[in-house]
Every structure is written in structure tokens, then in C-alpha cells.
Amino acid sequence: MKTFNVPIIYRSPLITAIKQKRKQQDRMKKDFTPTLLDFGALKILLARHFGFCYGVENAIEIAFKTIEENPGKRIFLLSEMIHNPHVNSDLLEKGVQFIMDTSGKQLVPWEALQPDDIVIIPAFGTTLEIEAQLTSLGISPVQYNTTCPFVERVWNKAEQIGEKNYTVIVHGKPGHEETRATFSHSLHNTPTVVVNDMAEARILGEFMTGQRPASDFAGLFKGQYSPGFNVETDLQRVGVVNQTTMLATETQAIADYIKGIIMQQYQLTEATAGERFADTRDTLCYATNDNQSAVNGMLATNADLAIVVGGYNSSNTSHLVELCEEKMPTYFISSEEKILSEKEILHWDFHHKQELHSLHFLPEQTPATIMLTSGASCPDALVEGVIRKLLTFYGLEHKADELADQLMNN
Numbered sequence: 327m328k329t330f331n332v333p334i335i336y337r338s339p340l341i342t343a344i345k346q347k348r349k350q351q352d353r354m355k356k357d358f359t360p361t362l363l364d365f366g367a368l369k370i371l372l373a374r375h376f377g378f379c380y381g382v383e384n385a386i387e388i389a390f391k392t393i394e395e396n397p398g399k400r401i402f403l404l405s406e407m408i409h410n411p412h413v414n415s416d417l418l419e420k421g422v423q424f425i426m427d428t429s430g431k432q433l434v435p436w437e438a439l440q441p442d443d444i445v446i447i448p449a450f451g452t453t454l455e456i457e458a459q460l461t462s463l464g465i466s467p468v469q470y471n472t473t474c475p476f477v478e479r480v481w482n483k484a485e486q487i488g489e490k491n492y493t494v495i496v497h498g499k500p501g502h503e504e505t506r507a508t509f510s511h512s513l514h515n516t517p518t519v520v521v522n523d524m525a526e527a528r529i530l531g532e533f534m535t536g537q538r539p540a541s542d543f544a545g546l547f548k549g550q551y552s553p554g555f556n557v558e559t560d561l562q563r564v565g566v567v568n569q570t571t572m573l574a575t576e577t578q579a580i581a582d583y584i585k586g587i588i589m590q591q592y593q594l595t596e597a598t599a600g601e602r603f604a605d606t607r608d609t610l611c612y613a614t615n616d617n618q619s620a621v622n623g624m625l626a627t628n629a630d631l632a633i634v635v636g637g638y639n640s641s642n643t644s645h646l647v648e649l650c651e652e653k654m655p656t657y658f659i660s661s662e663e664k665i666l667s668e669k670e671i672l673h674w675d676f677h678h679k680q681e682l683h684s685l686h687f688l689p690e691q692t693p694a695t696i697m698l699t700s701g702a703s704c705p706d707a708l709v710e711g712v713i714r715k716l717l718t719f720y721g722l723e724h725k726a727d728e729l730a731d732q733l734m735n736n
Contacts, residue, residue: 330383333390336413336705340713340726341377343733345706348374355616358623360697363713363729367692367720370713371629373699374620377706379613381474382408385449388472392446393420401444402434404456405503407472408449408703409640411660422446428639429501439463447471450503451478453510476611477504480567481511487565487604488516495530495584496520497577498569500550502641505569512567513552517560520550527580531587534561564588565604570611571642571702573649574618577610613702614642621649621699629695631687632656635708636701643701644676650697657687662711668719688719 344361351357352374360371378386389407405426406414418424425434425445439445441464451473460467484494494512498505500520512518521527529546532538540557566581588594588603608615624632632650636643638660650656657673659665664672671687674680688694696716700709714726 328380328384330387331391332378332383332386333416335416336378336386336707338706338710339734340710340730341706343730344372345377347733347736358619360620360624360627365717365720365722365725365729367694368716368722369693369695370716371624371627371695371697372709373617373624373697375613375616376620376699377702377704377709379611379702381449381476381611381613382703384474385472386413388470389417389422389446390420392444392470393417393422396444399442399444400440401446402439403446404448404452405430405450406448406639407446409637409643409701410703410705411637412705412708413703428503430503430506436463439465441465444470447473448503449474449477451481451507451511452503453507454514455510473507474570474611476570476613477507480508480570480609483606483609484508484512484518484565484567485515487606488512490604491516492563492565492604493517493519493560495527495564495566495580496568497527497566497572497580498522499572499641502569504571504641508567508569509550509552517555518552519547519555521580524576524580524583527583530561531583533557534584534587535591562592563602563604565606567606567609569641570609571614571640571645572610573645574608574610574615577608581606614645617642617646617699617702618649621646624697624699625649625653627697629654629697630689632697632699633712634658634699634701635661635712636704638674638676640701640703643704646699646701647676650699654697655687657684659712661708662715665712665715692720694720 358374360373363370363372385407402423402425405424406428423434426432445460445465449472457467494516496508498520509518509520521530533543543557566584568577585603589599592602632654634647647656647658657671659673668688669685671684672681675682717723717725
């Protein structure tokens with residue numbers, strides 16, 4: 327896979343050495359057991375896969391290269407480059423301006439843009455409507471496009487099944503930039519509806535079976551369906567695609583549920599299901615799959631608690647938290663700065679969108695065992711920062727450098 331020129335401030339010699347060692351031992355990526363970092367009084371179980379993915383590194387490389395090669399020019403991002411506050415803050419410090427926030431609220435009016443301005447499309451991609459808006463202003467929407475190729479793969483899949491007269495059901499968060507972009511691209515080819523979770527998929531299923539009147543659809547799926555969507559005809563042939571960072575098990579469950587309804591409604595078998603249910607396979611990106619599989623592999627072992635590092639508005643990170651929360655106390659933090667002391671930690675409750683202040687989060691007994699992972703938009707340097715912060719509470723600060731030297735010399 328291609329390597330990218332990512333700023334050194336996001337790199338970690340320790341994490342790089344650990345990842346290289348695991349890659350040598352498991353080139354086919356079939357071993358999802360965690361890496362044990364045994365520091366004596368502190369044991370850290372580090373997930374097999376975590377951190378920057380292909381799409382994130384590609385976006386960061388393009389953004390920083392664009393800044394470097396265009397001194398004096400006004401540079402804008404449509405919205406956050408990725409869902410990591412540290413990376414976005416670094417871009418802002420370099421003079422980049424955000425045109426919108428993550429919800430789509432306009433921060434810089436379109437009329438303020440000029441044809442010689444540079445506008446970078448973030449990794450999530452953007453809608454066809456915004457592309458047209460940029461073109462009308464004399465700004466090319468493709469010249470500085472960092473859309474993740476795995477997101478584009480979903481668009482292509484939606485287009486392919488749309489051309490065969492299947493309606494597209496998108497499993498995604500309706501307000502997320504990526505889902506808004508996928509929805510826009512899909513609705514130009516075929517009727518499209520977004521379901522946020524299994525609960526909404528079940529409601530959609532009730533429309534498919536006639537258990538709910540079609541007149542209820544507009545209110546229940548407001549803002550989540552394409553113009554002219556006909557509940558009575560557009561749900562007879564369907565296919566499911568997803569926002570690339572959703573929980574893999576939930577996407578599969580939704581696809582299986584919808585397929586089951588279709589098969590029952592039209593008396594189809596597995597052999598004939600394709601007549602009305604498109605085979606979309608899994609449209610999650612490789613990193614989402616790997617990171618979630620790595621967390622599941624990590625959870626097969628025992629630990630006192632889990633720490634997940636990443637941006638609080640990061641979808642892929644929140645799903646890692648969700649997996650960990652099912653098994654043990656879990657703390658979702660954006661960096662080591664949230665670990666205030668060996669007794670206090672600030673952490674994000676993504677269910678209620680609030681930061682919590684918890685006491686006595688570390689176990690009193692030793693050795694303490696902590697599971698650690700991060701989202702696909704989180705720099706490895708932040709993960710190393712968490713490891714070093716934890717080591718200070720046990721008087722083991724020197725152990726991080728010793729381990730890095732040992733790994734690099736072996």
C-alpha cells in the first residue's frame with residue numbers, strides 16, 4: 327500500500343516500531359490479538375490495528391502539501407479535514423479557513439470566495455450540490471480533492487445498483503458529512519433513504535410490509551429520503567450500502583434484516599433473492615473492519631479498563647468505544663491531556679454528548695492492565711502520549727524509551 331508524507335508531529339517512534347514488529351509477524355493481518363506492553367506494575371494491551379488509515383494519511387498529505395506549495399494564497403476547507411481536533415487545529419494555525427462546520431452550517435459565505443481561492447474537499451467527500459456551487463464560482467472542486475477512495479467506492483456501488491433499478495438504503499448517521507455526500511451522489515441515480523440504526527431499519531421494514539401506512543413515512547424519515555420517494559413502489563427492490571465508519575455488525579444485521587423481509591414478501595429463496603435484493607457486499611473500509619476486529623480480539627483477553635483515543639465527533643472512534651463499553655469500564659479521551667492525574671480523568675460520553683469528570687479510574691492493585699486503542703483519524707503521537715502519561719503514575723517513565731530502543735534494535 328502507498329506510503330504518505332505525514333508531518334512528523336503526528337508520528338511516534340514507539341508506535342511505529344510496535345506496528346512494524348507486528349506486521350513482520352503477521353503480514354496477512356489474520357492475528358487480531360493485542361500487543362502486550364509489559365512494564366511491570368503497568369501492563370498495556372495495545373490493539374493490533376489502530377490509528378491513521380489510508381484515507382486520512384492521503385488527506386493530510388494533500389492538505390499540508392497544498393499549504394506549502396501555495397504561499398500567500400487563501401486556502402479553505404469545506405469543513406473539518408478529518409474528525410480530529412489536533413489535526414484541524416494545526417490547519418487553522420497555518421491559515422486555513424473552514425467554510426462550514428461539521429453539521430453543514432455556513433461559516434464563510436459562498437459570495438466571499440474568489441476564483442483564485444483554493445478549496446480543499448475533506449476526506450469525507452462532499453455533495454454534488456456543493457461541487458456545483460464551487461464550479462459556479464470558478465473554483466474546481468476536483469483539483470484539491472482528498473475524498474477517501476473507500477468512500478468513493480461506496481458511491482460507485484450505489485450508482486451500480488441504482489442503474490439496475492434498485493433503491494439504495496444507506497446505513498449511516500444522517501448528519502455526518504460522509505453520509506450527506508453519499509446520499510447526494512446516490513439520489514441522483516436512484517431513490518435513496520438513510521437509516522441511522524437497526525431501530526430505523528425495523529421501522530422501514532414496517533413500511534415495506536405494509537404494517538405502517540405510507541402517509542407516516544415523511545414524518546418519520548424527514549430529511550432522510552430523496553425527493554419524490556414513493557414508499558409503495560421504491561421499496562420493492564433494494565440494496566444496502568453504508569457510511570464507511572459504521573459498526574460492521576450493525577450494518578450486516580440491517581442488511582440481513584432487510585433481505586429477510588424482501589425474501590418473505592416475494593417468496594424468494596437464497597438463489598433468487600438477487601431479483602429484489604442487491605448484493606452489495608460489505609462497503610465498510612478496510613481500516614474500519616481491521617480496527618473493529620482488533621478491538622474484538624483485544625476484548626477476548628482480560629483487563630481492568632479500556633482507553634480509546636480520538637476526536638469526540640469521530641464516528642469510527644465512537645464505535646470502538648461502543649464495543650469496549652460492552653465489556654468493561656471505558657474512557658474515551660482526545661489526548662493524554664484529559665488524564666489529569668492518577669486519580670482524575672476527563673472523558674467523553676458520546677451517548678449524551680457531554681464530557682464527564684471521573685475519579686479513581688485506575689485500579690488500586692498492581693499490576694494494572696489497560697486496553698488501549700485509537701480511531702482511524704488519531705495520530706500515533708497521541709497514543710504514545712497516553713502511554714507515557716500512564717507510565718508516570720507508576721514511576722516508569724523511562725520504560726517507553728527502553729522499549730522503543732529494544733524494538734528498533736531487534
